Amino acid sequence: MESLKKDTRGQWIALSGLVLSLILIGLAALANQALIAGYHSSNAVLEFPKENIRELNSHTRDNAEILKSLSFEINNSTNNTVPVIFEQLFDNYSTQMETLYAAHGETVDISLVSINSNNGTYNNNSDIDVIFVNLTYNDGSTHYVSEPEVIRVTK
Amino acid sequence: MNDKAQLHTMEGLLAAILMTMTVLMITQSTAIVTPQNELAIDVQLEQIGSDTLKVIDIAPQTSIIRNNLTECVASWDTTTEASYPTNNLEILDNSISNLMPEILYNVNFAYTRNGNLTVKKVIIHGQPADNAVVVRHYVTLTNETVKTMGGGWNLADDEIKVVEVRMTTWKV
Amino acid sequence: MKRLIENEEGVSVIIEYILISLICVGFFMIITINSDAVFLDTPNDVVMEREMSDVGNMMSTMITDMYLILPDNGYIDTEYRIPAKAGRETYIIDADVAFTDQIIEVISPSSGKKVRVTIGGIATTMPINGTASSSSTNHKISYESRK
Amino acid sequence: MVDDRGQIAIDFLLGISLFLIALIFTVQFIPGMSMAGSAREGSLDYTAYRTATILVEDTGWWGNNTSSGTDWESHPTDNIERIGLAVDDDPTSRLTNSPNILSKNKTTQLMLLNENDLTETLGLYNQVDNTHFSYGYNISITKNNAPLVLNNTPVLLGETVPYDRETSKITRIVLVETGTIADFSGEELPMKAANQEEYPLIDITGPLNEEVTLYISNFNITGGDPGFKKLRLDGAPLSEVSDYLAYKISPNGTIEIIGTTGKIDNDDVVAFVIYQGILTGSQTYQLEFQFKDIEFGPTSLPVPEYQDVLTTYYEPAYLTVEVWN
Incomplete structure (x- = not known):
């Protein structure tokens, strides 16, 4: 004990050890905090299927x-x-969309409700003006139902 | 006065300064660069990726993006898959990299053939990193668009094909 | 005996011993008294603040995202997960103030801690209301166009 | 107590007590120092994300006692409830079918709003203990790393970003309506009366107080060195430096300035930007495009009018929102 007390060398080394450990504590706290920061908000943004639902909707409109x-x-x-041709094509479209969404584990249902003609005939392009479609989307935690989605086809 | 071990004192002092500087530097740098966790980076990647596909999809004829997404997809020849580093959809590749520089991406097309799902590689820029994010967009092809763009989809006149453009994005 | 009393060798050792003990006891006492505050409360406060604002941000961001895809005729609902406790306390998410103030509050009833997060201008077009307690198991945000 | 052995221990005691005091302080401060500093900032984590999302994907909303709609830009004095920049074809319905396309009118109107309305409607504030304080923010639309200029004002809102502060930032890719464009197809453009070479003509009725952009596509190449020579306005040559800019866009989207030596392929689009201040008179101007080795429509075609083929011009750009305390 006496010899240890007299030996005054290495004080700085001991102090550096202390400083180093304090720095480590600080760093660990920082890293920890970075891990906590914004986990839930990020996760909610990533998991909420906004773009998938919007795509279902907007692509059906374009289609x-x-x-x-x-x-x-x-x-x-x-x-x-x-109308018969349109219905066949639409059925074809919805089957393809359902398969494509199913590959991502999402159930969608796209079904044609009615095709509306502004004057009751289907002779040329401008006759059909509004189409009613039912859309549903379900990925297990988010359910989306639009019954009906009113699509104006005016182009 | 004991004047031995002066060098040790200097050494200690230097070490202390060094450490203080390190701590300062670290705290400073985290204050400037927002400490982002991996999820926050993923959010930004997803945002940029889906924005890019959307912008290409809605791009009108009279803009710098000459061909929109549907036209790009229609022009694909369907037989040759991409294998690194050759990509076979130049126009789409250019449009995407113009919109999101500094981000790497792979593009696949997914579509149904005889009721089964087919996935084909179209643009490859390498092996996706761990934090890669997948975004997707849909286009509908008809024989008319395929013919005007000279693609190899071989659709009948009364046939439509829904193609999922699947883009994997990541940062290096 | 006299020799013992008059002998002063080792006195400094005893004094040293007493002083060291006193200092150590003092140090120990200070640490014991403050340990709760230093090692638990301060970090807990910080963690709570962060978690509560994280949850508030999540709600606000989800509502914003959801608002942008609401169907004109139909409904949408989404389940979400939140931690049961922020730090060591349960909390309540209160969106009822959003109706007037465009703000979502996350409140811890036991300590009265409150974190507020703004919603970007949606509340004026669409009433947002409801409260959720972190201790319940199922959480859901829903919208129905017919209501 | 004259024995001076062991005195060194007093030294040691002093040292150790000092050290312990220091240690207590450090232990007390370290966690507070590194963590409490950034605790407040947490509440703005996703403020930038939400603001950008509303701006890019929503049309905005205004309303008073009698009516309401998404066309808030044309009711600047009424109660603007929400600011969104996405274009909308139906102002009565709440949502838009065209997210990511930003309206020029809405964007210019956004620049005119006062500070208070802006922070209020975008939710760029927080309330702590009933005191209202605004976040610092910077919203900009940039193209080629420079702010996009709409109606002669760069789209740039808020303060410069402080670099010693923690900020929350998000960038969105958008298409912005920057003006109008006339898109002509090569075969629709009549050649000038068959004097020398094939110079197509376009009529433009003035006065026009902004930049005029023209696209010409579908070139019918007839010779070995197809290119653009010069642009003439009512017979007088215009200067490529001060009066107009001509560039070509190839199918893969690369842009190249074409001087008098640049080659043109038949699937290129050639764009002409005639600068502001050239077509300011109240008259009909005639533009004459001098090309080489390219054939246009017959002389019998009517000269097309610029105003008849005008469509909206969209440019890809980046919308950036950065928010701090």
Whole structure:
């Protein structure tokens, strides 16, 4: 004990050890805090399927326009009426969308409710003006239902 | 006065200064760069990725983005898959990298064929990092768009094909 | 005996011993008295503040995101998960003030701690209301166009 | 107590007590020092995200006792309840079908709002113990790393970002309506009366007090060195430096300035930007584009009018929102 007391060398080393440990404590606190920071808010943004639902909605809208002009085109070469053709194409579309969404573990349902003509006939492109579609989306924690989604097809 | 071990004192002093500087530097740098956890980076990646696809999708003819997403997808020849480093959809690749520089991405197309899901690689920029985020966008192809863009989708006149553009984005 | 009393060798050792003990006891006492405040309360306060503002931000961000995709005819609901405790205390999310003030409050009833988070201008077009307690198991935000 | 052995221990005692006092203080301060400093900032974690989301994906809303709608930009004196910049075709419905496309009118109106309304409607404030305080913010729309200029004002709001503060920042990619553009197809442009070479014509009715942008596409290349020579306005040549800018956009989106030597491919789009101040008279101007080795429509075609083919021009840009305490 006496020899240890007399030996005054190494004081700085001991002090550096202390400082070092304090720095480590500080760093650990910082790192910890960075881990806590914003976990739930980030997670909510990542998990909430905003873009998936919006895509379902907006792509169905875009698609209705495409299908409308396509069904008038097909109408020229077949005996089927425009609404019948449109319905077939729409069924085809919704099956494809359902398969594509199912690959991500999401259940969607897109079904055509009605095609509306402003004057009751389906002779040319401007006759169809509004289409009603039911949309549902479910990924286990978020459920979205739009019954009906009113799509104006005016292009 | 004991004047031995002066050098040790200097050494200690130096060490103390060094450590203080380190601590200062670390606290300073975290104050400037917002301490972001990995999830926050993922949020930004997802945002930028989905914005990019959306902007390309809605881009009108009269903008710098000459072909919108549907046209880009329609022009794909369907037979050759991309294998690093060759990509076979130049136009889409250029449009994406113009909009989000400094971010790497891979693009796949997913679509149904005879009721089964098919996924094809289209643009490859490397192996995605651990924090990669996937964004997706949908387009509908008809034979008309495919013909005008000269793609190889081989659709019948009364056929439509919904294609999922799946983009994996990550930061290096 | 006399020799013992008159002998002063080692006195300093005893004094040293007494002083050291006193200092150590003092140090120990200070640490014991303050340990709760130093090692538990301060970090707990910080952690609570962070977690509560995190939860508040999550609610506000989710409501914003949800608002942007609300169907015109139909409904949307989403379940969310929040930690049962912020630090060591349970808390309540209160959105009822949002109706007038565009603010969501996260309050801890036991300590009265309160964190407020703003919502960007949605509350004026659409009433937002409801409260949620962290101790209940299921949490849900829902919207129905017909109501 | 004349024995002076062991005195060194008093030294040691003094030292150790000092040290212990120091230790107590450090232990008390370390956690407070590193953690409490940033605790307050936590509440603005996602403020930037929410603000940017509302700006980019929402149309905004205004309302008074009798009516309401999304066209808040045309009711600046009424009660603006929410600010959103997305374009909208139906002001009565709450949502837009075109997120990420920013309206020019809404953006310019945003620049005119006063500070107070802005922080209030965007929710850029917090209330602590009933005192209202605003966050510092910086909102900008940039293109090529410079602020986008709309109606001669750069889109830049708020203060400069302090670099010694923790901030919350988000960048969104958007399409901005920056003006109008006339898109012409090569075969629709008539050649000037068959004197020398094939110079197509376009009529522009003045006065126009802004930049005029024209696109010409679908080139029918007839010779080996197709290119652009010069632009003439009512017969007088314009200067490529001070009067107009001509560049081409190739199909993959690369932009290249075409001087008199630049080559043009048949799938290129050639864009002309005629600067502000050139077409300010109340008259009909005739633009003559001198190309080489490119054939345009027959002379019998009517000269197209710039105003007849005008459409909105969209430019990709970055909207950045940064918020701090």
